[in-house]
Amino acid sequence: MLVSALACVGLALGASGAAVDPSFFPNKRNIVPGIVFDRYITIWLENINFATASADPNFAAFTKQGIRLTNLFSVTHPSEPNYVASVGGDYYGMNNDNLNHVPENISSVVDLLEERGISWAEYQEDMPITGFPGFQQLNVAGANDYVRKHNPLIIYDSVANFSTRANNIKNFTLFDEDLRNDDLPQWMFITPNMTNDGHDTNMTFAGTWARGFLQPLLADSRFNAERTLIVLTFDENGSTDPQNRIDTVLLGTAVPRELVGTTDSAFYNHYSNLATVQANWRLHTLGRYDVGSNVFSFVGKHTGDKIRTLKNLSETVLNASYPGPFNSAPSGAFPIPNTRLVVNGRSVLPKIVETWGSRELQRCTVYTDSLEIPSALNPPVLPKGC
Ligand SMILES: *[C@@H]1O[C@H](CO)[C@@H](O)[C@H](O)[C@H]1NC(C)=O
Ligand SMILES: *[C@@H]1O[C@H](CO)[C@@H](O)[C@H](O)[C@H]1NC(C)=O
Ligand SMILES: *[C@@H]1O[C@H](CO)[C@@H](O)[C@H](O)[C@H]1NC(C)=O
Ligand SMILES: *[C@@H]1O[C@H](CO)[C@@H](O)[C@H](O)[C@H]1NC(C)=O
Ligand SMILES: *[C@@H]1O[C@H](CO)[C@@H](O)[C@H](O)[C@H]1NC(C)=O
Ligand SMILES: *[C@@H]1O[C@H](CO)[C@@H](O)[C@H](O)[C@H]1NC(C)=O
Numbered sequence: 009m010l011v012s013a014l015a016c017v018g019l020a021l022g023a024s025g026a027a028v029d030p031s032f033f034p035n036k037r038n039i040v041p042g043i044v045f046d047r048y049i050t051i052w053l054e055n056i057n058f059a060t061a062s063a064d065p066n067f068a069a070f071t072k073q074g075i076r077l078t079n080l081f082s083v084t085h086p087s088e089p090n091y092v093a094s095v096g097g098d099y100y101g102m103n104n105d106n107l108n109h110v111p112e113n114i115s116s117v118v119d120l121l122e123e124r125g126i127s128w129a130e131y132q133e134d135m136p137i138t139g140f141p142g143f144q145q146l147n148v149a150g151a152n153d154y155v156r157k158h159n160p161l162i163i164y165d166s167v168a169n170f171s172t173r174a175n176n177i178k179n180f181t182l183f184d185e186d187l188r189n190d191d192l193p194q195w196m197f198i199t200p201n202m203t204n205d206g207h208d209t210n211m212t213f214a215g216t217w218a219r220g221f222l223q224p225l226l227a228d229s230r231f232n233a234e235r236t237l238i239v240l241t242f243d244e245n246g247s248t249d250p251q252n253r254i255d256t257v258l259l260g261t262a263v264p265r266e267l268v269g270t271t272d273s274a275f276y277n278h279y280s281n282l283a284t285v286q287a288n289w290r291l292h293t294l295g296r297y298d299v300g301s302n303v304f305s306f307v308g309k310h311t312g313d314k315i316r317t318l319k320n321l322s323e324t325v326l327n328a329s330y331p332g333p334f335n336s337a338p339s340g341a342f343p344i345p346n347t348r349l350v351v352n353g354r355s356v357l358p359k360i361v362e363t364w365g366s367r368e369l370q371r372c373t374v375y376t377d378s379l380e381i382p383s384a385l386n387p388p389v390l391p392k393g394c
């Protein structure tokens with residue numbers, strides 16, 4: 009079904025060259041074709057050092073089936089800012105796992121996907137009800153199951169405050185149901201519970217879980233449909249080490265056969281997920297750290313995105329957060345997206361330009377298209393007079 013829908017949409021896109029009008033296809037899935045993949049799935053494990061993940065036999069079994077990224081960095085510590093950054097292009101100074109609320113006028117990947125009619129969902133294991141706004145869910149024995157800090161989109165009020173969006177934040181019960189009905193969306197973020205993701209256990213446990221969960225799904229065309237990209241990654245390195253490099257493997261039918269079992273040593277970070285999704289579907293951008301980030305190179309090769317090199321990779325230190333409104337010692341206002349940035353023809357989402365594009369606000373933006381991202385050691389610098 010996915011295949012035939014694709015063929016139709018491919019024609020519609022070819023003819024118009026523009027985004028597909030979702031009403032064009034009666035099929036409830038309305039597959040919007042991307043340049044390299046038609047489905048993006050990311051699965052996040054927790055707090056494992058690069059070397060520990062590499063040495064795990066289950067993780068190694070996945071790297072043999074995909075492309076291993078050897079220079080992907082998380083953007084800070086602890087967990088929550090990394091999750092928040094991966095869907096919104098910044099963490100707004102967050103250095104904690106608090107009950108933070110990103111204000112409604114700050115956009116996320118959801119705004120970009122919905123503009124093009126691309127379906128999305130999160131699947132959060134053991135979240136008690138769909139769209140659950142609470143801080144956590146313990147099991148009957150008092151052990152951690154679900155935690156809000158690992159649920160990136162619920163932290164954005166532009167998602168949480170709107171039921172049509174909050175209803176896409178589901179648990180694994182509904183993942184099973186959506187899979188059974190062959191009704192999984194085109195963009196997915198998957199968070200296992202605190203035991204399975206390694207947070208309360210270790211790499212051996214998380215690796216065993218990941219193999220048990222994902223290996224059968226790789227053989228299931230309702231999940232790993234044609235042209236699917238799966239990003240299996242970690243939120244952050246195991247401790248506050250200097251560099252914060254994490255292991256990541258790209259899997260799925262979208263990975264070209266000749267690249268299976270290879271490594272890619274280009275510089276990436278959590279924002280590369282946003283950049284890759286944007287490049288693939290020719291989405292708008294958020295005007296934040298998504299804009300300068302490298303697109304995964306096997307995708308960039310087809311989207312025309314240049315993969316850039318850092319001046320000196322060994323000087324990358326992403327082990328702590330720069331200041332901002334979500335810092336435990338809050339400072340400053342929410343940073344202003346740079347609405348003039350354009351990367352490979354991708355401009356900032358018109359709705360963001362409308363809210364943040366005035367000359368007065370733009371004078372005080374800190375974002376550029378630099379590949380380097382800030383950290384506590386290298387914080388963003390506001391222009392004079394801001
Ligand atoms: C965005 O929302 C925040 C919080 O409600 C508010 O303080 C800020 O002024 C708003 N900014 C813009 C540009 O709308
Ligand atoms: C998953 O969410 C559904 C819908 O809110 C709910 O009915 C179900 O009980 C939840 N399952 C678990 C295991 O919490
Ligand atoms: C969105 O929800 C948050 C948290 O419940 C609340 O503080 C905020 O006022 C809501 N925003 C609007 C515009 O209703
Ligand atoms: C985590 O999920 C597994 C199933 O995937 C379940 O058996 C377990 O009880 C859950 N919670 C904890 C705390 O292990
Ligand atoms: C990993 O955790 C499991 C269960 O939580 C435990 O049995 C095992 O000994 C741990 N392994 C290491 C190397 O710590
Ligand atoms: C981050 O790394 C730098 C450079 O190695 C070090 O000086 C600093 O103490 C580290 N910060 C934290 C919070 O670990």
Ligand SMILES: *[C@@H]1O[C@H](CO)[C@@H](O)[C@H](O)[C@H]1NC(C)=O
Nearest residue numbers: 318319320321322323324325
């Ligand atoms: C890269 O940075 C490291 C750490 O600061 C330094 O030791 C090394 O000399 C630099 N390499 C180059 C080629 O500049």
Ligand SMILES: CC(=O)N[C@H]1CO[C@H](CO)[C@@H](O)[C@@H]1O
Nearest residue numbers: 057058245246247249251253
């Ligand atoms: C505690 C620890 O082992 N941290 C590691 C995190 O990753 C960096 C980069 O690979 C290692 O150098 C650290 O040892």
